[in-house]
Amino acid sequence: MDKTVKSFGSRDILHKLQNKDSLFLCVIASTLTSRIPDITGAGASPELTDYTPAADVELIAHGEPKCLPDIPQTVVEDQAAPTPAVITKASLEMADIPFLVADAGSAVKPNLPYVNINDKQGQNILTGKAVENPGKIFNKGKMLGETLSRLTSYVVIGESTPAGTTTALGVLEAMGYDAWGKVSGSTPENPHSLKRQTVEKGLQAAGLLDKIPLDPYQAVGAVGDPMIPAVAGITAGSTVPVILAGGTQMTAVCAFLKEAITDFNFDEVSIATTIFVAKDETSDINFIARQIAPLNIFAVDPGFEKSETHGLINYTRGVVKEGVGAGGAMLAANLKGVSVDDIRLKTEELCREIF
Template identity: 55%
Template structure:
């Protein structure tokens, strides 16, 4: 048992990857759905949400944001909740974890080196044409996944995309899952009604027959570039994978199952934060069990209630919760022998 990690499910990879060398991937992308007012909290304003993925990876690489002077942070009573990318950066540094930035289709390009998977970014899913090139993204990602699988013991895959829980809802619904009111969000008040209204409008405008739909049609109608990218990365190799995220990664698993119905989900574990796992406005565990009853989830509790940095305590109140692979990055650092106290101290140091 590792301090700070609680495991739910029978197929834990903790022992299997102990002592193995990982690589962390942060997959970024844009969906113009994020510009719908109040649908996402991942930005200083709806318009600025498109800068969040680029800002997250610039922070990881350079320690500062270059693409905008507006950080993707939530301010409450003058106190800022740090973006989850800070948690990720701290984990990668203290855990000595190599990382790669993968651009699945972003509108705002980061000032970092990145592996590019597609030639376009995601559109507003209300049009019913959320992703114009899902197969291109998937095939390029599968090739990259094959290469990375041959060079590393295991992959840890995170994502950064504003409004990603809305597109996750869209893909899950399109593929027949009961997902209404169950996806998470980056704000204490989860705008489920707005998300569902957005998805339903997109499904209607897509003109698709929902009784006869494949994974790429679902993504093309109401998905985002991240989903085919992560699915391709997984299906490109054969080694163990930690999906660093929550409801968006469940949508990825649903796509994988639609593409390969007999896929062995013991290869995959999810790793997320306690702030998502205990989110009363969502139901991560029900969504995961619908895809595969043996899908294992690791929950990381960094114990921010013990933090001396007030901004981190906002996570306890439902702000930010997860993002940029923070849960999986912390999980990997802890599994590599970093103590929970040292990890929290590193996060606090970066915050300051």
């Protein structure tokens, strides 16, 4: 196992997974919350965030997006950085890990085969009516988790959900967790005030601001996104270990699981992210996680400060940080014997080819 993998918990689970077969699932979803100006950097404009999830998975499958003429990227004051899908693609290709997509409610459907969990995208959480029927989404996710468990030794679940840290904040706070100012973001200047105002207005619109803590289905229904119950369901249905590949959004998934299934056992559930989230001074994934369970969190450092690709160097400056399961994909590849240095070199090669 690579020394570039930092551990915030027990490494025992990783030793059990070393050299085992895995499957990488990316769950895509959209919400109209991503249309709020300045709330996310996951797209060149608020309107284009509708295309980001589909374009991300198309890039992994085809090497280019089919739904957009341009590659998704985050642009912050002329600091362009490529989508983390390119890191995921490099990792999966080098380790020969199967790739599957599940649609939990994306605005734009990807041009590739995918599993349908939910057709409808989430609404703007300012309405207080963010997700229709989260219980149905959870149950369908559970069915998928049961099926995937029969195909592999462990499942890695990533996500692409623009504005997902805001909806994660909404779900965490609505269930009574302290997450104000603790969720990550795709830009160096994390818009915590805007996120908090958006969540509070959404809870107020739902008439639930003074009724916290809510149950997980109420929380997602009012101020969440469809990815959260989908990934929670897949995890609940799995009978093999699960690596939740993402940042603070995955803590909302874990909190949902804890509240939805009172005796849920997190022993075989881990969160894998990038070092850019783990060391992010504008958020605190460990602070949130400690309120939920003794979760194992692993952070992979791809060493982008050594990169010759300007866009990847911008990751070290707080742009993007994580997404499309980049941290978990690197970890899974590393568990198959691929070095993180080799993943970085492959990512640079793909950047030259694609961008």
